[in-house]
Amino acid sequence: MRGPKPPKKPLPLVQAPPRGREEAVPRLGTRLSHNLELLGRYLGGSDDVVFRRFEVAGQPLPGAAIYVDGLVRRDAVDEEILKPVMLELAMARERNGCLAAGEVLACLERRAITVGELRRTSEVEEIVVAVLSGDAAFLVEGTAWALILNTRGWPSRAVEEPITESLVRGPRDGFTETLRTNTALLRRHLRDPHFKIKQFRVGRRSQTDCALAYVEGIVRPEVVEEVRKRLETIDIDHVTETGELEQLIEDSPFSLFPQVQYSERPDKVVAGILQGRVAILVDGTPFVIMAPSVFGHFFTSPEDYYERWLIGSLLRFLRIAGSYVATFLPAIYVALTSYHPGLWPTPLAMAIAATRQGIPFPAVVEALIMEMAFELLREAGARLPRPIGETIGIVGGIIIGDAAVRSRLVSPIMVVIVALTAIASFAIPAYNLAISFRILRFPLTVAAGVLGLYGVVLGFIIINVHMVCLKSFGVVYLSPFVPYRRNDWKDAFFRAPIRALTGRPVMLRPLDRRRQLNRKRGGW
Amino acid sequence: MRDPREFADRISDLQLSLLTAFAVAGGNYLVMPRLVVHTAGRDGWLTLLLAGLFIALAAGSIARLQLKFPGRTAVAYNEALLGAFFGKVLSLWLLLHFLVAASAQLRLVTDSIKFFLLPQTPPEVTMGTMLFVAAYAVRHGINALARLAQVFFPIVFVFLVLIFLLFQTSVDYHNLLPIAAQGWGPLALGTLAALGAYQGYGQMVFTMAFLHRPDQGAGAVWRGLALVAAVYTVTYIIAIAVLGPQHLAGLLYPILDLTRALDFPALLFERAEILMIVVWLLAAYLGLAIAFYLVALGSMQLLHLEKHDPLVYLLLPAFFCIARVPANLTELEQLGRWVLLSFVLLSLTYAVLLPVVAFFLRGRRSRA
Numbered sequence: 001m002r003g004p005k006p007p008k009k010p011l012p013l014v015q016a017p018p019r020g021r022e023e024a025v026p027r028l029g030t031r032l033s034h035n036l037e038l039l040g041r042y043l044g045g046s047d048d049v050v051f052r053r054f055e056v057a058g059q060p061l062p063g064a065a066i067y068v069d070g071l072v073r074r075d076a077v078d079e080e081i082l083k084p085v086m087l088e089l090a091m092a093r094e095r096n097g098c099l100a101a102g103e104v105l106a107c108l109e110r111r112a113i114t115v116g117e118l119r120r121t122s123e124v125e126e127i128v129v130a131v132l133s134g135d136a137a138f139l140v141e142g143t144a145w146a147l148i149l150n151t152r153g154w155p156s157r158a159v160e161e162p163i164t165e166s167l168v169r170g171p172r173d174g175f176t177e178t179l180r181t182n183t184a185l186l187r188r189h190l191r192d193p194h195f196k197i198k199q200f201r202v203g204r205r206s207q208t209d210c211a212l213a214y215v216e217g218i219v220r221p222e223v224v225e226e227v228r229k230r231l232e233t234i235d236i237d238h239v240t241e242t243g244e245l246e247q248l249i250e251d252s253p254f255s256l257f258p259q260v261q262y263s264e265r266p267d268k269v270v271a272g273i274l275q276g277r278v279a280i281l282v283d284g285t286p287f288v289i290m291a292p293s294v295f296g297h298f299f300t301s302p303e304d305y306y307e308r309w310l311i312g313s314l315l316r317f318l319r320i321a322g323s324y325v326a327t328f329l330p331a332i333y334v335a336l337t338s339y340h341p342g343l344w345p346t347p348l349a350m351a352i353a354a355t356r357q358g359i360p361f362p363a364v365v366e367a368l369i370m371e372m373a374f375e376l377l378r379e380a381g382a383r384l385p386r387p388i389g390e391t392i393g394i395v396g397g398i399i400i401g402d403a404a405v406r407s408r409l410v411s412p413i414m415v416v417i418v419a420l421t422a423i424a425s426f427a428i429p430a431y432n433l434a435i436s437f438r439i440l441r442f443p444l445t446v447a448a449g450v451l452g453l454y455g456v457v458l459g460f461i462i463i464n465v466h467m468v469c470l471k472s473f474g475v476v477y478l479s480p481f482v483p484y485r486r487n488d489w490k491d492a493f494f495r496a497p498i499r500a501l502t503g504r505p506v507m508l509r510p511l512d513r514r515r516q517l518n519r520k521r522g523g524w
Numbered sequence: 525m526r527d528p529r530e531f532a533d534r535i536s537d538l539q540l541s542l543l544t545a546f547a548v549a550g551g552n553y554l555v556m557p558r559l560v561v562h563t564a565g566r567d568g569w570l571t572l573l574l575a576g577l578f579i580a581l582a583a584g585s586i587a588r589l590q591l592k593f594p595g596r597t598a599v600a601y602n603e604a605l606l607g608a609f610f611g612k613v614l615s616l617w618l619l620l621h622f623l624v625a626a627s628a629q630l631r632l633v634t635d636s637i638k639f640f641l642l643p644q645t646p647p648e649v650t651m652g653t654m655l656f657v658a659a660y661a662v663r664h665g666i667n668a669l670a671r672l673a674q675v676f677f678p679i680v681f682v683f684l685v686l687i688f689l690l691f692q693t694s695v696d697y698h699n700l701l702p703i704a705a706q707g708w709g710p711l712a713l714g715t716l717a718a719l720g721a722y723q724g725y726g727q728m729v730f731t732m733a734f735l736h737r738p739d740q741g742a743g744a745v746w747r748g749l750a751l752v753a754a755v756y757t758v759t760y761i762i763a764i765a766v767l768g769p770q771h772l773a774g775l776l777y778p779i780l781d782l783t784r785a786l787d788f789p790a791l792l793f794e795r796a797e798i799l800m801i802v803v804w805l806l807a808a809y810l811g812l813a814i815a816f817y818l819v820a821l822g823s824m825q826l827l828h829l830e831k832h833d834p835l836v837y838l839l840l841p842a843f844f845c846i847a848r849v850p851a852n853l854t855e856l857e858q859l860g861r862w863v864l865l866s867f868v869l870l871s872l873t874y875a876v877l878l879p880v881v882a883f884f885l886r887g888r889r890s891r892a
Contacts, residue, residue: 339641
């Protein structure tokens with residue numbers, strides 16, 4: 001029986017199928033040469049795609065293996081497919097005698113091919129995507145089925161310590177660019193059978209593998225459904241980073257604040273999943289995103305939990321204070337020096353006035369220049385090779401800063417303010433939130449220059465109005481602070497002792513509220 | 525009339541308490557002692573408490589009335605009680621009252637900004653920016669305001685407690701004695717005057733419609749009023765204890781002048797009154813935004829519109845113009861007296877007249 005006529009038009013893989021019209025799915029036929037021609041239409045013309053023809057078990061029964069060189073484990077193709085099929089089966093032929101027509105594939109599947117994960121299909125597109133993902137396709141004359149054999153294996157980075165989120169204490173493994181490695185890292189932390197990983201593909205051309213990870217029985221099914229729904233609306237040719245995905249599914253794309261948290265650390269992601277959140281993994285990036293995410297999440301670091309509670313609490317408090325400093329310090333300085341110098345204690349006011357003697361600019365211009373210079377320095381240093389990057393720091397920070405002060409372009413106190421602001425912004429663990437604060441600093445400084453403290457207060461109010469209106473997947477962004485959820489305050493401003501953290505965060509409305517049962521401590 | 529039970533937004537009792545507190549104290553706190561010091565002198569704190577009690581009674585009555593129309597605002601049930609024409613007139617009066625009262629308070633706040641923060645900036649600028657920022661919150665509806673109240677409350681409250689504690693080094697509580705030296709006459713008069721310090725509790729005729737559990741409304745409003753009364757009383761006691769009644773009577777912005785007298789430990793900041801006004805700006809802003817929202821919401825219902833946000837920018841110039849009308853402080857005070865009169869009359873209407881009407885209406889309906 002011949003399969004349906006192969007399509008002559010451009011490949012449907014890269015063309016959006018017209019909505020509402022059912023396309024005839026191209027399927028394999030029984031003749032190998034026809035099938036190879038059919039697959040060649042998709043896969044031919046690329047030199048990295050290998051079409052290996054052979055004869056099964058020394059008989060005149062032609063077969064073929066198709067795979068992408070470089071995406072497969074070469075020894076797997078050689079040792080686990082070709083060798084048993086061509087040689088070992090030939091030797092065992094008399095004993096088995098199962099190579100009757102129609103049963104070839106089943107026989108090979110049962111007795112010859114030693115690859116662990118395989119499946120059958122006859123859909124051409126599925127075969128093509130599988131081959132391009134690193135699987136090997138195995139075809140034999142006389143059947144309309146192909147075996148898809150998992151032989152994936154490509155050069156990948158080893159599991160290393162994440163650079164962007166290093167800790168003093170805590171596990172040192174970080175996600176890599178391979179989806180399977182990342183799911184394995186998660187699974188190693190969480191042997192719960194309810195922990196589910198659902199895979200799907202995004203990207204019409206890239207066919208990128210993505211995965212949702214969550215614990216059934218903790219996460220609200222509505223949340224998973226909402227995430228899935230938003231992901232399904234995505235129709236884009238290519239996704240490389242969870243960052244792109246994040247922007248496609250977040251609630252308010254025009255907000256300055258990140259509404260989805262990312263991490264390179266399996267322990268952090270597992271903790272998030274156990275709170276009742278959904279993690280989204282994308283093949284090709286070590287960054288995993290978690291939703292819903294609220295403002296407070298961006299101030300936490302896994303170390304808060306690994307160190308004893310008092311230390312964790314103090315550090316968290318320090319970070320929140322740091323975020324205020326990073327956002328408001330230059331604005332307040334400008335407002336006080338230009339409009340309300342009386343607010344400083346007299347000696348300090350005198351000191352500031354003395355250092356500002358002979359400075360040609362008003363405080364607001366001075367602040368904007370310095371902040372701008374600092375942002376330039378940071379941007380210039382960010383992408384330079386490390387040895388040169390350090391030079392930038394020395395040239396910018398020390399030489400220019402010192403020279404600017406000496407030449408009376410800026411006052412030394414301004415340098416102190418800018419440096420303090422910078423350090424404070426580094427103290428925020430989430431880089432994406434730190435950027436928001438860095439940006440907010442500029443309009444606030446301008447407002448302070450125009451309207452003094454009143455301008456700063458207005459800025460504060462506007463930021464707050466914006467933030468109370470934000471939501472992340474149905475969760476109010478400022479929870480648990482606002483609306484007040486007292487149960488969750490144990491793990492918000494400060495981190496209560498582990499024994500007191502008996503429940504999961506109520507704001508995420510987990511199905512299973514209980515996290516630990518307090519039993520009497522044994523021993524002495 | 526569109527049934528406003530369709531409101532998707534809901535607020536909790538706690539949020540209603542805080543909204544009440546901010547709506548009442550936001551505009552009045554800065555000048556509150558001035559209202560009572562002339563009549564009641566050193567016993568002003570007593571009159572503030574008594575007035576709070578009266579207002580609480582009125583609020584209880586209004587809450588009972590409101591319970592008969594769960595999920596409905598005053599604009600909706602005015603017509604059900606008084607008929608189409610008189611109902612509309614009452615609604616219009618109510619909205620106009622909120623509009624003028626909020627504008628007068630806006631003027632007061634911008635005047636104190638001019639006096640304490642930005643002497644050279646034209647008040648039109650501060651007024652305009654304040655209104656625009658208020659409009660930004662108002663457009664997002666009741667939930668934004670309720671959550672904003674929850675954000676600002678700890679900041680304002682902690683600051684006030686801190687100030688109260690810092691004052692403890694310079695107070696002389698003997699200033700408070702003797703109590704009721706001039707007899708009960710001035711106290712009664714003072715209580716009447718002190719009612720003005722509780723203007724704004726009337727927002728409940730709108731906000732109670734958003735409650736998750738409408739039967740909790742009275743308690744929520746009472747808690748808000750109790751908080752305000754407590755802050756008022758403590759502030760007044762401290763003001764008398766620090767400054768004495770004669771000195772206090774001569775002050776234009778009593779609270780700010782009072783904090784100026786604070787012996788602030790000059791660790792990082794001097795001049796506590798600037799900090800005071802900066803922190804109180806949050807409360808004043810929220811008070812203004814709540815009134816703004818009510819006017820926008822009421823107008824929306826009166827005009828049978830679907831959304832309130834197109835009205836926001838139409839109403840903005842109205843606030844601006846009314847706030848600019850009084851040429852000087854005397855005229856502003858005159859305006860304040862008219863607003864006070866309207867406030868008392870409206871309170872009587874909603875706390876006494878409408879419940880009576882509702883009672884008779886129900887009687888007639890049950891007979892029919």
